[in-house]
Amino acid sequence: MDEKWQQLKDWIDGSSNIVFFGGAGVSTESGIPDFRSVDGLYNQQYKYPPETIISHSFYVRYPEEFFRFYKDRMLFTDARPNAAHKALAHLEGQGKLKAVITQNIDGLHQMAGSREVLELHGSVHRNYCTRCGEFYDLDYVVKCDGVPHCSCGGVIKPGVVLYEEGLDNRTLQKAVTYIRNADVLIIGGTSLVVYPAAGLIDYYRGNKLVLINKGATSRDSQADLVISDRIGEVLGTVTGVDG
Numbered sequence: 001m002d003e004k005w006q007q008l009k010d011w012i013d014g015s016s017n018i019v020f021f022g023g024a025g026v027s028t029e030s031g032i033p034d035f036r037s038v039d040g041l042y043n044q045q046y047k048y049p050p051e052t053i054i055s056h057s058f059y060v061r062y063p064e065e066f067f068r069f070y071k072d073r074m075l076f077t078d079a080r081p082n083a084a085h086k087a088l089a090h091l092e093g094q095g096k097l098k099a100v101i102t103q104n105i106d107g108l109h110q111m112a113g114s115r116e117v118l119e120l121h122g123s124v125h126r127n128y129c130t131r132c133g134e135f136y137d138l139d140y141v142v143k144c145d146g147v148p149h150c151s152c153g154g155v156i157k158p159g160v161v162l163y164e165e166g167l168d169n170r171t172l173q174k175a176v177t178y179i180r181n182a183d184v185l186i187i188g189g190t191s192l193v194v195y196p197a198a199g200l201i202d203y204y205r206g207n208k209l210v211l212i213n214k215g216a217t218s219r220d221s222q223a224d225l226v227i228s229d230r231i232g233e234v235l236g237t238v239t240g241v242d243g
């Protein structure tokens, strides 16, 4: 095994207080593209950049266009957990991993069996009527044509955090507590540029900060171990969990 992978394995084997912080790269191996990396072809279908469409004011003003983008580019109902999700669920089951903190909204960690999942940006699986508060699942939203409506006539809003909206404070506080108390902090699939979530890692006080990302991140110099390989491959191998 690669020397760096072996180092990670040793830290995982020796710890019962691991916390994982993940970004879009964790889901790309399940076939879910980062919606920020919209390619030219897709760009031609939309008059606005993704950051504009996925904003609160755009959602309020142009709900049809918002839901066209949302359903086309942010919902992937056929996606299944990859080796990274499975490895993390396995470590939690062994009592070694305390929590998964994620910027992803796809629910794949829970599908893999993880229980303590802090979804900083919400989830596509929780949708609520903006008029009466009724809950709707993802299936209902997908099956509605265009803008999804409640039986009361209100618009159903996806339970995801849009641009211009704040993160849920309770979730954020829990994430801070887990990171502050973590022995090993593994960060994967993010280039750590999306704030305020990226600022969370500053709460870590230990000396086993691991960054796993295909490309360089803005925090590489801060890390105790940097692994530039695919996260599913790394976590799957060091935990012995197959994808």
Ligand SMILES: [Zn+2]
Binding pocket: 129, 130, 131, 132, 133, 134, 150, 151, 152, 153, 154
């Ligand atoms: Zn309603």
